[in-house]
Amino acid sequence: MNTESEYQGRNIVLTGFMGAGKTSLGKAVSKLLQVPFLDTDDLIEKSEGMTISEIFAGKGEQYFRSLETETVRKLAGRGGRFVLSVGGGLPLREENRPLLREAGCVVYLKADIDTLSMRLSKDTKRPVLQQGGGTLEEKITRILAQREPLYLEAADVVIENDHRPFREVAAEIAQLVM
Numbered sequence: 001m002n003t004e005s006e007y008q009g010r011n012i013v014l015t016g017f018m019g020a021g022k023t024s025l026g027k028a029v030s031k032l033l034q035v036p037f038l039d040t041d042d043l044i045e046k047s048e049g050m051t052i053s054e055i056f057a058g059k060g061e062q063y064f065r066s067l068e069t070e071t072v073r074k075l076a077g078r079g080g081r082f083v084l085s086v087g088g089g090l091p092l093r094e095e096n097r098p099l100l101r102e103a104g105c106v107v108y109l110k111a112d113i114d115t116l117s118m119r120l121s122k123d124t125k126r127p128v129l130q131q132g133g134g135t136l137e138e139k140i141t142r143i144l145a146q147r148e149p150l151y152l153e154a155a156d157v158v159i160e161n162d163h164r165p166f167r168e169v170a171a172e173i174a175q176l177v178m
Contacts, residue, residue, distance in 0.1 A: 007156065007157075007176045008177060010104045010105045010177050011082050011083065011103055011104025011105065011177075012026075012033075012082075012084065012104055012105055012107060012173060012174075012177055013101075013106045013107065014029075014083070014085045014107050015086055015100065015151055016109035016110065016161070017111065017143070017148075017151075018123075018126050019116045019119035020109040020111045020116065021109050021111070021119075021166075021169070022109055023039060023085050024166070025109065025166070026083050029173045029174050030082070032170060032171065032174040033081070033083065033177065033178075035080075035081040035082050036081075036082045036083070037084075037085070038084045039084070040071050040084070040090060041087050047067075047071075048067065051125075052064065052125075052127065053125055053127050055067070057127075061127075065090075068086070068087055068096065069093055072086065072090065072103060073099055075103050076099050076100075076102035076103040077102075082104075086100065088128075088147070089128065091153075091154045097153055097154040101156065104177075105156050105157065105177060106155050106157070107156070107176070108151045108152060108158045110151075110159065111160075112162055113137060113140055113141055113144070114162075115162035117136050117137050117140055159172060
């Protein structure tokens with residue numbers, strides 16, 4: 001991985017699995033850096049006038065993935081600094097991984113299965129977790145096995161986000177671009 005000084009003044013792009021802390025840490029980092037916080041899922045829901053679950057149910061996952069690509073493409077060309085949280089499946093498309101790097105310093109927030117299971121145990125809004133059989137831990141293990149190599153490929157920096165104080169992780173991320 002690269003050194004921190006290479007990212008000075010760049011945007012932060014947070015990737016990782018559902019429940020890794022992209023949104024909560026993204027908001028905290030944006031406050032530390034005093035720049036706007038953006039979330040691809042929020043931007044898509046606003047532009048489509050539907051929730052992510054409704055988009056999945058009504059138009060399908062591929063349609064949603066196309067919306068993600070277009071959203072990141074627009075943000076990569078946008079001026080001004082920001083912190084961006086992207087959906088956990090966004091790096092699945094090969095064309096998205098270089099777009100993420102164009103948008104900013106890509107930080108993969110890594111969390112273990114136990115942490116993810118605990119954080120997602122009461123979440124009923126994630127369409128990907130509603131599909132297929134097995135326990136929540138089995139679903140996370142299966143999906144993460146597919147996604148983690150892509151998160152790592154897209155990432156400039158990997159930051160462990162479990163068993164650490166929230167403020168410490170947020171400060172470490174902000175420090176990357178200061």
